Amino acid sequence: MADGASVVQFVTLDWIWTGLFIGLMILCGVVFYRLGKRSEADFFLAGRGLPWWLPATSVYATHTATDTPMWIAGTIYRWGLRGIWYPFFSAWCAVSPFVSTRIFRRSLAMSQAEHQNLRFSGLGAELLRGWMAGWQTFMNMFVVAWVSAAMGKICIYLFGWPSWLGIVLFTSICAIYVLSAGYWGVVMADFQQGLISFAVITLVSLWGIHEAGGAVVIVDKLSALGEGWRADPFHFDAFWGLDGNQFYALDVITLMVMAIFGGLGMGNFIDWYPEAQRIQSAKSVRDAAYSIWAGGLAAIFRNSFWAISILAFFVMFPGIEDQGTYEFAWFRLGFDYMPAGLIGMLFAAIIAIHLSTISTHLNLGALYATRDLYHHYVNPEADESKLVRVGRISTFLLLIGSFVLGLSMESITAWLIFALWLQAAGIWLPSILQVLWWRFNSWAFLSSWIANLVMSWMVVFVLPALGVLPALPDWVNFWLLAVLVSLVYLPICFLTKPDDMDHLVRYYVQARPAGFWGPVRAEAIRRGLVVESKKHLEYGLFHKEWTPEDADEWTRHDWIAAGLSAFCYLFVAIGVAGTLLLRPWGFVCLAMGILCGGLMFLVIDPKMKAMSLAFEAQQDEYLEHVNQTTRWETTP
Amino acid sequence: MIDEAIGKILGMAMAYGVSSMGLFLAYANYRKRTLKADKIMTPTAWMVVGITVLAVIGAVFVVAQLAQPAGQESVVEGVLEPAVEPIVDRPALDESAQVPAAAEQAPREAWPMVGIVVPAAIFLLATWLTAGLHRRFSHGGS
Numbered sequence: 001m002a003d004g005a006s007v008v009q010f011v012t013l014d015w016i017w018t019g020l021f022i023g024l025m026i027l028c029g030v031v032f033y034r035l036g037k038r039s040e041a042d043f044f045l046a047g048r049g050l051p052w053w054l055p056a057t058s059v060y061a062t063h064t065a066t067d068t069p070m071w072i073a074g075t076i077y078r079w080g081l082r083g084i085w086y087p088f089f090s091a092w093c094a095v096s097p098f099v100s101t102r103i104f105r106r107s108l109a110m111s112q113a114e115h116q117n118l119r120f121s122g123l124g125a126e127l128l129r130g131w132m133a134g135w136q137t138f139m140n141m142f143v144v145a146w147v148s149a150a151m152g153k154i155c156i157y158l159f160g161w162p163s164w165l166g167i168v169l170f171t172s173i174c175a176i177y178v179l180s181a182g183y184w185g186v187v188m189a190d191f192q193q194g195l196i197s198f199a200v201i202t203l204v205s206l207w208g209i210h211e212a213g214g215a216v217v218i219v220d221k222l223s224a225l226g227e228g229w230r231a232d233p234f235h236f237d238a239f240w241g242l243d244g245n246q247f248y249a250l251d252v253i254t255l256m257v258m259a260i261f262g263g264l265g266m267g268n269f270i271d272w273y274p275e276a277q278r279i280q281s282a283k284s285v286r287d288a289a290y291s292i293w294a295g296g297l298a299a300i301f302r303n304s305f306w307a308i309s310i311l312a313f314f315v316m317f318p319g320i321e322d323q324g325t326y327e328f329a330w331f332r333l334g335f336d337y338m339p340a341g342l343i344g345m346l347f348a349a350i351i352a353i354h355l356s357t358i359s360t361h362l363n364l365g366a367l368y369a370t371r372d373l374y375h376h377y378v379n380p381e382a383d384e385s386k387l388v389r390v391g392r393i394s395t396f397l398l399l400i401g402s403f404v405l406g407l408s409m410e411s412i413t414a415w416l417i418f419a420l421w422l423q424a425a426g427i428w429l430p431s432i433l434q435v436l437w438w439r440f441n442s443w444a445f446l447s448s449w450i451a452n453l454v455m456s457w458m459v460v461f462v463l464p465a466l467g468v469l470p471a472l473p474d475w476v477n478f479w480l481l482a483v484l485v486s487l488v489y490l491p492i493c494f495l496t497k498p499d500d501m502d503h504l505v506r507y508y509v510q511a512r513p514a515g516f517w518g519p520v521r522a523e524a525i526r527r528g529l530v531v532e533s534k535k536h537l538e539y540g541l542f543h544k545e546w547t548p549e550d551a552d553e554w555t556r557h558d559w560i561a562a563g564l565s566a567f568c569y570l571f572v573a574i575g576v577a578g579t580l581l582l583r584p585w586g587f588v589c590l591a592m593g594i595l596c597g598g599l600m601f602l603v604i605d606p607k608m609k610a611m612s613l614a615f616e617a618q619q620d621e622y623l624e625h626v627n628q629t630t631r632w633e634t635t636p
Numbered sequence: 637m638i639d640e641a642i643g644k645i646l647g648m649a650m651a652y653g654v655s656s657m658g659l660f661l662a663y664a665n666y667r668k669r670t671l672k673a674d675k676i677m678t679p680t681a682w683m684v685v686g687i688t689v690l691a692v693i694g695a696v697f698v699v700a701q702l703a704q705p706a707g708q709e710s711v712v713e714g715v716l717e718p719a720v721e722p723i724v725d726r727p728a729l730d731e732s733a734q735v736p737a738a739a740e741q742a743p744r745e746a747w748p749m750v751g752i753v754v755p756a757a758i759f760l761l762a763t764w765l766t767a768g769l770h771r772r773f774s775h776g777g778s
Contacts, residue, residue, distance in 0.1 A: 013751055013752070014751075017755045017759070020759060021755075021759065021762075024759065024762055024763060024766065027766065028762075028766045028769070031766075031770050031774070032770070032773070032774065034774065035773065035774065123663070123666050126662040126663070126665070126666040126670075127659055127662045127663060127666075128662075129658075129662055130658035130659045130660070130661050130662025130663070130665075131655050131656075131658050131659045131662070132655075132658070133658045134654045134655040134656070134657050134658025134659065134661075135651065135654070135655040135658070137654065137658075138650065138651050138654040138655070139651065142651075184773075188766075188769050188773075191765070191769065192762050192765060192766060192769075195761070195762065195765065196758060196762055199758055200758075203754070338751075339750050339751045340751045341750065341751015341752050341754075341755055342750060342751045342754060342755065343751075344751075344755065345751075345754065345755040345758065348755075372658075373658065373661065376665070377661040377662065377664075377665045378661075453652065457648075632665075632669045632670075
């Protein structure tokens, strides 16, 4: 491969299928050109009117990038089936639909930056919005550069093309429909690309298992190799420790806590930002919740297929030590073993995965540049046609910027992607507190962002280099950063004033945040803006007739649904993997997962329906207030 | 290719530079639109900002130039070792590993029709769904 020669033989039939699928993907986006140009809300949120299954496929597509199969192949080949817990961070999508998704959808903020203006008040809120808008505009451009560079490497592997061709060609194809139809093109193409990639991932994985001799042979060969532990998702080397080459139970516990409790907050993970756009594009609170839930579950389901196919690869080729080799395991199962024609379709699926990621981040970066930087700060009086035009210009500039970075500054791009993950540690708890605690103010949140920058740099790089700290495993870094950053933002929170009560009451009445909002709620009730209802205390778990007032309250139904949802994700992750290995525990876990999902639906759906109907009746009025805030017609 | 350590510094500077620009826009707008302050920046303040921006751009340029000579050691090496293996820098597939080349593996001729039937089925389904989406959304919008 050093000479760049291709290892995969494409025949005419493969090229025909690749070309046809690419044409279909572009067509699917471009035909919605007319809808995308109608308004800013159409160009970035498809008019806020999508049924749940469209953003759900988009959520799934967002969670699937070109390098995801390499990452999962790397973890499973190295750690065995227990490596499945690394990508389990998607489980924030189990809890979020019933907590933060619901609250964010009700806020009607077009972006996470705009939400800062609605949740907080005064100069601090404005600074947070500006900071987040700049950060997101830039980071989305870098994600495009990073993913494009990964595509360039895949094209070197497949065809021996020069890197720049793989980077520029497919990202430019994607830009055709993102520039023309905006989010309408993104979400419609995502739907199609999500289905194609899901079908092909399933097919290739099953094909790989078949090539290895089937599930029984895989398990037998693992035992014969003395590697039977690889089929056990709960095999830990110890409960805890500091050796980065060991797999500890505490690694998994940390991941579980991060993922499941992270679902209470907004912005805990980088995935939140694109998903926030999908949440607002759904036509109701209920649709938004189910879109996140279903999209996340599809990603968990897919991970298990990938995991077992990598175990199949392991028994065929055990003992590979080079990470760069075994990370291509899933690709090799497809490209080396599937017949002509299917190889072309597999390549089309890889392009689908690539386009769905690129299109999302191009449009999302342009959203922050247009809505938050241009509309809010540069030209608040801009009309809709001008905003759409600025959206297209921003998309184009992000595209060009990503080319420049992807082609010339790979090390910078790699660092920034690391920075994105690193950010999760220090602002993990503040991202939850902004949702759950009324007293957590804008200065505390802003200081946590700034402090995290300094602390993460010190803990991960500077102090270990100076010998003050040893190089620590990920789980220790996470908790250490969480504690250190809290030493900054908690004092600042208590030393500065709470946000303006009028502002908080308005936010509370509209978004109905969960948690510790007692003083704000009491004030809202005193002003007659919230009707206190305790009838729900008498409702059974499967109560069907909810009044709007009761549906707006936080009840045990929400928390039970969130818990059932988390168990559903957990059992499905283990159950699908175990079922593919034909293990009895796999069938039992899968059945438990389906049962938890069904119960969750019965508990929460009647309440979600009632809440959505009541909120939709007032949505236009709330939306007008949000737009006035962006146009500076109300005091932020 | 820019040195890994310099890349980290440049990446940090760019990301936080743009975020700080957003912060500045926010502050300027808040002062202008909410506090109705006509002049939030004196000519001297503008001059300081301009000089600072030029200095930062110049520093970035100098650092980038310093990073160019191949094999030159970074002054911050050790402090800025790569924390994660960047995917773009990973070595391509090593053919000397135990994975056999494609030509030695399963005979593709064993499945002559699958390469036509399966992609055709998925393609037709995707086309039908595209038409359905267009029919449903292109007129009403939702």
